[in-house]
Amino acid sequence: MSKLLQKNNDRNIITVMYKYYKKYVPYLFILPAAILLFLFFFIPFFETVVLSFKDYSTDLYSPGFIGLENYKILLTSKEFYKVICNTLLYLIGAVPVLTIIPLVLAILINQKIRCLNLYKVLIYIPVIISIVVVAIAFKWLYATQGILNYIAEILGFSAIEWLTSPDVAIWSVIAVTIYKGIGYYMMIYLSALIGAPKELLEAADVDGANLLQKHLNVTIPYLMPTIALVVTVSSISALKVFAEIYVMTRGGPLDSTKTIVYYIYERAFENLDLSMASAASVILLIIVMIFSILNILVFERKKYQP
Amino acid sequence: MNKHIKGFLTHIILISISILSIFPLLWLISTALKGQSENIFQYPPQFIPKNITFENFTGVWKQIPFIAYFLNSFIVAAFTVVLNVFFASLAAYPLARMKFKGKNFIFYMILATLMVPFQAIMLPIYLIILKLHLVDTVSYFAGYLGLILPFAVNAFGIFLMRQAFTSIPKELEEAAFVDGCNIFQIWSKILLPCVAPTCAVLAVFTFIGSWGEFLWPSIVLTDKSLYTLPVGINDLQGMFSANWRYIAAGSIISIIPIIIFFLAMQRFFISGHNDGAVKG
Numbered sequence: 001m002s003k004l005l006q007k008n009n010d011r012n013i014i015t016v017m018y019k020y021y022k023k024y025v026p027y028l029f030i031l032p033a034a035i036l037l038f039l040f041f042f043i044p045f046f047e048t049v050v051l052s053f054k055d056y057s058t059d060l061y062s063p064g065f066i067g068l069e070n071y072k073i074l075l076t077s078k079e080f081y082k083v084i085c086n087t088l089l090y091l092i093g094a095v096p097v098l099t100i101i102p103l104v105l106a107i108l109i110n111q112k113i114r115c116l117n118l119y120k121v122l123i124y125i126p127v128i129i130s131i132v133v134v135a136i137a138f139k140w141l142y143a144t145q146g147i148l149n150y151i152a153e154i155l156g157f158s159a160i161e162w163l164t165s166p167d168v169a170i171w172s173v174i175a176v177t178i179y180k181g182i183g184y185y186m187m188i189y190l191s192a193l194i195g196a197p198k199e200l201l202e203a204a205d206v207d208g209a210n211l212l213q214k215h216l217n218v219t220i221p222y223l224m225p226t227i228a229l230v231v232t233v234s235s236i237s238a239l240k241v242f243a244e245i246y247v248m249t250r251g252g253p254l255d256s257t258k259t260i261v262y263y264i265y266e267r268a269f270e271n272l273d274l275s276m277a278s279a280a281s282v283i284l285l286i287i288v289m290i291f292s293i294l295n296i297l298v299f300e301r302k303k304y305q306p
Numbered sequence: 307m308n309k310h311i312k313g314f315l316t317h318i319i320l321i322s323i324s325i326l327s328i329f330p331l332l333w334l335i336s337t338a339l340k341g342q343s344e345n346i347f348q349y350p351p352q353f354i355p356k357n358i359t360f361e362n363f364t365g366v367w368k369q370i371p372f373i374a375y376f377l378n379s380f381i382v383a384a385f386t387v388v389l390n391v392f393f394a395s396l397a398a399y400p401l402a403r404m405k406f407k408g409k410n411f412i413f414y415m416i417l418a419t420l421m422v423p424f425q426a427i428m429l430p431i432y433l434i435i436l437k438l439h440l441v442d443t444v445s446y447f448a449g450y451l452g453l454i455l456p457f458a459v460n461a462f463g464i465f466l467m468r469q470a471f472t473s474i475p476k477e478l479e480e481a482a483f484v485d486g487c488n489i490f491q492i493w494s495k496i497l498l499p500c501v502a503p504t505c506a507v508l509a510v511f512t513f514i515g516s517w518g519e520f521l522w523p524s525i526v527l528t529d530k531s532l533y534t535l536p537v538g539i540n541d542l543q544g545m546f547s548a549n550w551r552y553i554a555a556g557s558i559i560s561i562i563p564i565i566i567f568f569l570a571m572q573r574f575f576i577s578g579h580n581d582g583a584v585k586g
Contacts, residue, residue, distance in 0.1 A: 026400035029396045029493075030396070030400060030401070032392075032393050032396060032397070033394065033396065033397035033459045033464060036393065037461070043430070044429075045427050048426060111316065113313065113317065114317075117572075119320045120576040121569070122324035125328055125331070125568070128518075129331070129564065130517070130561065130564070133539060133561050134330070136542075137334050137557065140337065143347075146347075147333060150351055153349075236423070243521060243536075246521075246540075265525075269525055277429055284426045285422065285423070285426040292420065293421065
């Protein structure tokens with residue numbers, strides 16, 4: 001009885017509290033964020049779509065509405081075809097490596113070993129350093145008479161044109177993205193590993209499973225949601241690469257490293273071709289949204305429950 | 307015995323990966339320390355310079371306004387952090403705690419912004435910034451605002467803060483209410499101190515993100531005196547086209563502050579408990 005009374009009393013306090021603040025108060029709290037999100041997310045979002053239906057090539061100031069014409073031009077252009085191929089290559093090159101190597105490293109580091117923090121710090125350093133500096137450092141490694149070509153020479157190869165050969169350049173740039181991402185994804189795996197089922201791992205030890213068996217049968221299945229998360233997150237960030245390309249190759253040689261964001265940048269801010277830039281932006285939007293929706297619906301649903 | 311070999315192998319692998327991971331930087335440092343008399347393209351490459359000299363550092367320091375770049379980067383990053391933490395913790399409170407009309411709708415709208423990559427909408431953002439006259443051709447102040455405002459709110463920050471507010475016991479709010487606090491006092495005096503650790507996580511990650519941002523500043527900035535570090539460092543390449551000693555020295559100078567920041571704040575990054583701080 002007294003418990004019930006107590007409960008009633010609690011509810012009263014909450015009701016009074018909710019009445020106490022006026023109805024507009026919640027909105028007041030949200031307002032500043034809402035204004036900025038409107039100004040820098042929702043309006044630009046709709047404007048991107050609207051711009052992509054307009055023709056800027058004839059008149060920059062009062063463009064006419066031309067429907068899907070921009071998309072037709074874009075999707076049939078050889079350059080954009082190349083851009084999409086490069087973007088796909090980037091995904092194929094970066095995502096598997098960024099999923100697997102950090103996983104192996106995280107499993108290795110997730111032991112009671114000496115110098116643990118030192119390893120973590122050293123592997124994480126590329127993540128916090130500006131991508132511009134990382135790209136410059138790699139440009140120096142890739143120099144024609146640089147240290148990598150010296151190593152190639154020792155190994156019996158002829159000098160490689162890391163950034164000037166159309167066949168090699170994109171892989172050289174992908175390597176930079178991978179280099180900068182490894183520590184980041186390793187930390188994601190490590191924080192997931194904190195909750196790894198210790199009993200199962202110990203049971204596997206008792207049963208005489210070797211290291212590989214143990215991790216293949218216990219750790220990897222346990223980490224499956226995190227692995228999937230890393231795949232989507234690294235895919236989205238591979239779709240968005242820009243600085244590496246801007247600093248190292250500027251999309252060249254022969255457009256071989258031009259990916260979609262670089263293409264948008266070039267169209268919009270160097271060629272002032274707003275139509276093509278927005279049409280390409282909408283295509284990027286659609287691709288990233290597919291990945292994001294998958295990510296949110298499948299892996300992070302709980303996190304974003306209202 | 308077997309265990310020792312295993313441990314040994316683990317260390318060998320981790321040591322090699324650690325060295326690989328900082329090797330590009332070490333090589334930059336090595337190059338920056340070599341004087342004019344030493345051939346930086348020498349085969350075999352000389353890792354330890356024969357005569358260590360700091361002339362490249364002093365040389366590049368004289369020609370590049372590093373202090374100004376640092377300050378610009380710092381001003382932009384600091385305000386981005388403050389605005390993000392402030393706006394996110396404001397907006398997150400009612401989303402976590404109050405009942406009101408349209409709550410779910412607002413929540414999903416904020417959620418939707420997570421899916422929109424900045425790169426896809428940067429062109430209209432630039433046009434809006436131009437319309438609002440928030441560019442450095444108007445004034446320095448406007449230039450800073452143009453760098454900061456598009457990043458002043460991040461849906462991810464709102465979610466992070468919302469999670470933190472949800473975990474605070476309701477009784478705390480009620481007690482504060484009974485004691486006569488109004489709703490803003492409850493927010494600022496009672497709840498905000500409780501979520502301070504999450505604010506710190508948000509602040510640290512926002513700072514790193516803002517400090518390294520390259521694309522947006524390179525689009526909006528026209529005035530060199532407003533250059534942030536990444537833009538300024540990229541500029542080195544053009545200024546000293548083949549002088550790799552200077553480019554290397556400048557790059558190394560530019561990363562010193564963030565390395566210090568990282569070492570001081572390392573627990574935020576490598577504790578393994580930054581689960582909530584994963585950003586898409």
